[in-house]
Structures are given as structure tokens and as C-alpha cells.
Amino acid sequence: MSAINQALSELARKKGGKIAAIEPVKVKPVKQKLILPWVVGSFGLSLAVGGWAISYQAPTSEVAPEAIIPVANDRVTSAILIASPTAKMSSQSGAIYRSEQNAPAIQEAIHDEKVIQVSSSVVAEPITQPVQLIAKVATKESANQADMVVEQVELTAGQLSDKAQQQAKKALDNNNLKEALDYYHEALKYTPQNEKVRQTLAALYYGKDEVRRAVDLLQKGISLDKESVVLRLSLAKLLMKQKQDAAALSALAAIPENATIEYLSLRGVLAQKANQEAMALSSYQQLVQLDPDSGRWWLGLAIQQERALDFDQAKNSYESALRGFGLSGQSQQFIRDRLALIDQLGEQNGAN
Structure with missing residues (x-):
């Protein structure tokens, strides 16, 4: 403080002014507990002054x-x-x-x-x-923000099968046959009575020339559902392509309750070729009941009745065939010849 007073006195003398001598200011000793605020305040003031001075030199960023x-x-x-x-001193670098x-x-x-x-x-x-x-x-994060909830959903066997089928179709589209077969097997595992999946899988194996495996798949399906018309037809057609008509007829030996016209007609044709008269007769009897306007079924029935030497019933069936639809001219001429022969046989029996 004495150095500052002397400097002020010297300045006053140089200007020629009169000023009373500046007495040194007596300051009471500061108590120990007030040292820290004075130090912090002094240091803060020095920082403020330094910052003000530098702010004119360095731009604000x-x-x-x-x-x-x-x-x-x-x-x-x-x-x-x-x-x-x-x-x-901190180790942090940078302006x-x-x-x-x-x-x-x-x-x-x-x-x-x-x-x-x-x-x-x-x-x-x-x-x-x-x-x-x-x-x-x-x-602050919103309290209404939705939380992610993980739920475990159990899929049914049908849903799992559908999912596997979709993957199998994608694999086929990408020409990945092995992966498609694996997915179809997975689908069949969940729904073993799914006829469509079993048919498709059997067709893929047949295309790979694995006939035995395709036949086994279809036979397994028939054992699970003996009334399956679809699987019996598929197996019969596959065996017919392999020139195994007798084996194909065995696949159609039973007549399911929901037997279709296609099923019965193929059964009748194969039975006639194999001289299985009873099977052929039962097939055409049901066919004329399902589709009485078709001349083809009446013709097949008439042939079986004639083979059984039931000429009266055969004659009625031949005549119904002529009134029906779907016969070619050659078949119609065949019917007229058979009717003429039956009439001739009847006259001979009457003469005797």
C-alpha cells in the first residue's frame, strides 16, 4: 500500500496540485475463515479482467x-x-x-x-x-415413451407348416431343390395329413427320379387317411407312368365315400384291362348314378353287364348310352353292333 501512496503523491506534485499526504490505510487482520472468499474473489476478478482484455484480440467461437x-x-x-x-494443470488439450x-x-x-x-x-x-x-x-426423456416389449407367441402346427411351405416355395424360385425338400419335410412334420404338401414332395422326388421314395410318401399318407381320394389317385397315376397298371389298380381298390368321377372312371378302366369284372362293374354302376347323362359311363356299364351274360340289363345300358352325350361316332356304331348281336342271341334262345 505504501508503494501506491508514494506513486499518487509523486503524480500530484508533478501536476502542481496540492494534496494532503495520503495516510496509509490500516486494515484489520482478516480472520482465517474469510481468507478463502477473498482469494476466490480476487482470482475471479483477475480472470474477468484477463478475459475482457483478450476478448478484443480473439473472436468469440x-x-x-x-x-x-x-x-x-x-x-x-x-x-x-x-x-x-x-x-x-489439466492434461486436456485444445483451445x-x-x-x-x-x-x-x-x-x-x-x-x-x-x-x-x-x-x-x-x-x-x-x-x-x-x-x-x-x-x-x-x-429429459418423455415419460410416455413406449417401451419395447418382447412377447413370446406360440404358433400352431398349421402356422408353422404354412411358414415352412413359404420358405420351400422361395427355395424353388431360387432353384434350390435341396432346401425346398427340407422345408417341405418340415411342413409335413407339423401337418402329416396335409395332402397338398405330401403330393408336392412326392412330385419333387419323382422329378429327381427317386420313384421309390415318392411311392413311399404317398403310401404313408394313405395309411394315415384311408379315405384320401387325392393320394390314391396320385399314387395310381404315378404307377401308371411306370407301366405298373396292376399296382395302380391296387391303389384304387377301395372306393372312398367321397369318390369322384375321375377316381371311379380310372378305377373302371384299369379294372376292365385287368379283367377285374367285379371292380369294373361297381365302378360304372356308381358312375351312372353320379353322371347319368354321360354316354361313356353307360357304355362301360353295358360292356360289364354283357360280360356277365346279363343281356337284358346290357341292352338297356347300351340304349341309355346312345341317348347320352360324349360318345364318338365309332363308339355309337359299336353300340349298334352290340345291340344287333344281343337281339340275334335273343331270337336264337327263343327259337330253342
Whole structure:
């Protein structure tokens, strides 16, 4: 203080003014508990002065993203860096700037009364840059945000089979036969009585020239459902392609309750070729009941009746065939010849 008083006295003498001697100011010793606020205040003032001086030399820039201190909290929080006169030099590198854009964030943090003071490091050497002053405001996550819920849904056997079939079709589209076969087997495992899947799988094996495996698949399906018209027809047609008509007829030996015209007609034709008269007769008897307007079925029935030497019934069936539809001219001429022969046989029997 004496040095300052002497300097002021010297300045007054040079200007020629009169001034009373400046007495040294006596200051009472500061108590120990007030040392820290004075030190902090003095240091803060020096920093403010230094920052003001440098602000005229260095332009204001935005706060570097890496300078922000994240605060792990789901509520609105802030962090303010406060310089400490006793802190050591930090190892953090990079320029330090003062950002005016952080003022609203600081005010919001103070208004929320959630200010958190974080001790910062200062340089022990002379200050050449402004003090860093930043605030971090974390966005509060919405309480209404939907949580991800994992639900375990059990699929039915049918749904699992459908899914496997879709994968099998995709594999076929990509010409991946092995993968398609695997998926169809998986689908059949879930729904073993699925006729469509079993048919498709058998056809794929037949296309690979694995006839035995295709036949086994169809036979297994028939054993599971003896009334399956679809599987019996598929097996019969496959065996017919292999020139095994007798084996094909055995696949059609039974007549399911829901037997179709296709099923019965193929059964009748194969039975006639194999001279299985009873099977052929039963087939055409049901056919004329299902489709009485077809001349083909009446013709087949008439032939079987004639073979059984039942000429009266055969004659009626031949005549019904002529009244029906679907016969060629050759078949119609065949019917007329048979009717003439039956009439001739009847006259001979009457003469005897």
C-alpha cells in the first residue's frame, strides 16, 4: 500500500496540485475463515479482467463439442465449470473459449435449482486465453415413451407348416431343390395329413427320379387317411407312368365315400384291362348314378353287364348310352353292333 501512496503523491506534485499526504490505510487482520472468499474473489476478478482484455484480440467461437461434460441423469441437469485457485494443470488439450450461447442454458439450470458445480483445472502459468464457461443441459426423456416389449407367441402346427411351405416355395424360385425338400419335410412334420404338401414332395422326388421314395410318401399318407381320394389317385397315376397298371389298380381298390368321377372312371378302366369284372362293374354302376347323362359311363356299364351274360340289363345300358352325350361316332356304331348281336342271341334262345 505504501508503494501506491508514494506513486499518487509523486503524480500530484508533478501536476502542481496540492494534496494532503495520503495516510496509509490500516486494515484489520482478516480472520482465517474469510481468507478463502477473498482469494476466490480476487482470482475471479483477475480472470474477468484477463478475459475482457483478450476478448478484443480473439473472436468469440462456439464451444467445442468435446468440451461439454455429459451428466448422466434422466432429468434436466447442468454442469458449470468453476475455476479453482488451487487446482493443478489439466492434461486436456485444445483451445478454450467463452461461449455466449450457453447463457440461456445456465439460466435454465439455475432456475431449475439443479446446478452442479464441477471443479475445473487452471493453468499455473500466466493466462493467455479466456476462462471456459459452459453448461450442459440434458434432454429429459418423455415419460410416455413406449417401451419395447418382447412377447413370446406360440404358433400352431398349421402356422408353422404354412411358414415352412413359404420358405420351400422361395427355395424353388431360387432353384434350390435341396432346401425346398427340407422345408417341405418340415411342413409335413407339423401337418402329416396335409395332402397338398405330401403330393408336392412326392412330385419333387419323382422329378429327381427317386420313384421309390415318392411311392413311399404317398403310401404313408394313405395309411394315415384311408379315405384320401387325392393320394390314391396320385399314387395310381404315378404307377401308371411306370407301366405298373396292376399296382395302380391296387391303389384304387377301395372306393372312398367321397369318390369322384375321375377316381371311379380310372378305377373302371384299369379294372376292365385287368379283367377285374367285379371292380369294373361297381365302378360304372356308381358312375351312372353320379353322371347319368354321360354316354361313356353307360357304355362301360353295358360292356360289364354283357360280360356277365346279363343281356337284358346290357341292352338297356347300351340304349341309355346312345341317348347320352360324349360318345364318338365309332363308339355309337359299336353300340349298334352290340345291340344287333344281343337281339340275334335273343331270337336264337327263343327259337330253342
